[in-house]
Amino acid sequence: MSAAAQLRAAVQDRDLDAVTALFAPDIQFFSPVKFRPFEGVAAVTALFRVLLRTFEDFRYVGEFAGSLDEGDPESHVLVFRTRVGQTQIHGIDMVQVNSDGLISTFTVMVRPQSAATALSEAVLAGLVADGVVPAQA
Helix, strand or coil: CCHHHHHHHHHHCCCHHHHHCCEEEEEEEECCCCCCCEECHHHHHHHHHHHHHHCEEEEEEEEEEECCCCCCCEEEEEEEEEEECCEEEEEEEEEEECCCCCEEEEEEEEECHHHHHHHHHHHHHHHHHCCCCCCCC
């Protein structure tokens, strides 16, 4: 089973342990609302803990496979629909897998702009609540 198929199943089951088992030690997660990536399993796991409880009615609705970079062994674009509160979100997860079969790069893009704003606010609140980032003064 591909890393993308395993990811889809783990996210659908909201199984954080199964999701993080797919991460390469040096994973980079590129957020739609933050310029610098989250780096490393600990940081990306903390983020996914918040995402799995923030997204409502999350479902993957499509997938494209191919190569994003030369020499890239496996890449997938997973199309998803979800909501945060009353805000509907349409987005994609771009997943690159390394030669060990682990997710090395995870990039998320969402639309519309109101969705990115709602997502940013909800995730920041979750990261603050979990003590991952300090509260802003």
